[in-house]
Amino acid sequence: xxxxxxxxxxxxxxxxxxxxxxxxxxxxxxxxxxxxxxxxxxxxxxxxxxxxxxxxxxxxxxxxxxxxxxxxxxxxxxxxxxxxxxxxxxxxxxxxxxxxxxxxxxxxxxxxxxxxxxx
Amino acid sequence: xxxxxxxxxxxxxxxxxxxxxxxxxxxxxxxxxxxxxxxxxxxxxxxxxxxxxxxxxxxxxxxxxxxxxxxxxxxxxxxxxxxxxxxxxxxxxxxxxxxxxxxxxxxxxxxxxx
Numbered sequence: 547x548x549x550x551x552x553x554x555x556x557x558x559x560x561x562x563x564x565x566x567x568x569x570x571x572x573x574x575x576x577x578x579x580x581x582x583x584x585x586x587x588x589x590x591x592x593x594x595x596x597x598x599x600x601x602x603x604x605x606x607x608x609x610x611x612x613x614x615x616x617x618x619x620x621x622x623x624x625x626x627x628x629x630x631x632x633x634x635x636x637x638x639x640x641x642x643x644x645x646x647x648x649x650x651x652x653x654x655x656x657x658x659x660x661x662x663x664x665x
Numbered sequence: 666x667x668x669x670x671x672x673x674x675x676x677x678x679x680x681x682x683x684x685x686x687x688x689x690x691x692x693x694x695x696x697x698x699x700x701x702x703x704x705x706x707x708x709x710x711x712x713x714x715x716x717x718x719x720x721x722x723x724x725x726x727x728x729x730x731x732x733x734x735x736x737x738x739x740x741x742x743x744x745x746x747x748x749x750x751x752x753x754x755x756x757x758x759x760x761x762x763x764x765x766x767x768x769x770x771x772x773x774x775x776x777x778x779x
Binding site: 578580582587588589590591592595597634636640650652653655656657658660 | 669671705706707708710713715720721753755757765767768769770771772773775
């Protein structure tokens with residue numbers, strides 16, 4: 547089964563500083579990787595994905611992620627953090643399951659990293 | 666319109682009640698999902714519908730019963746729930762189920778079972 551790991555429960559950064567939220571993956575075959583953000587009492591919002599192509603992926607709200615095949619990593623980055631970026635961030639990977647009718651693909655989420663940006 | 670709507674936002678129900686959660690999307694997406702999320706944990710997949718057919722049931726107890734009346738609507742019927750079923754229930758949709766498509770999530774229904 548495919549999996550992702552988020553080694554940090556929490557990341558603290560000062561506003562205006564660059565931020566990195568780490569994610570490593572374990573897959574067989576080509577990985578499809580995603581980042582989502584969740585604000586308090588809200589659903590998840592899609593930030594960006596890597597399917598194929600350029601290793602640097604740009605997404606919503608100024609976020610970007612770098613796919614590194616040799617290090618099996620897909621870290622989320624932003625050059626200058628905002629207090630409003632404070633939220634819970636999930637990395638996810640596509641996995642294959644045997645469904646009721648045929649093979650089907652689903653997302654497997656990491657445990658999440660809480661980002662706190664201080665003023 | 667990239668919005669997934671869910672009703673109600675909050676629901677409190679007793680263990681003998683029957684209630685339903687509703688989800689709607691108008692993006693033309695053909696895959697729809699139900700997730701359960703406990704506090705500070707990642708979402709756990711419950712059910713997936715693809716082209717209005719149930720494609721995945723992640724061994725969810727029968728007290729949860731999904732329904733997909735049409736391509737825009739997804740319901741989750743609840744009956745005889747347990748207190749441990751209290752959680753945030755999230756609905757999501759995607760263009761397809763092939764895994765390359767991102768999922769769009771609704772704001773969730775906060776369920777409390779008393």
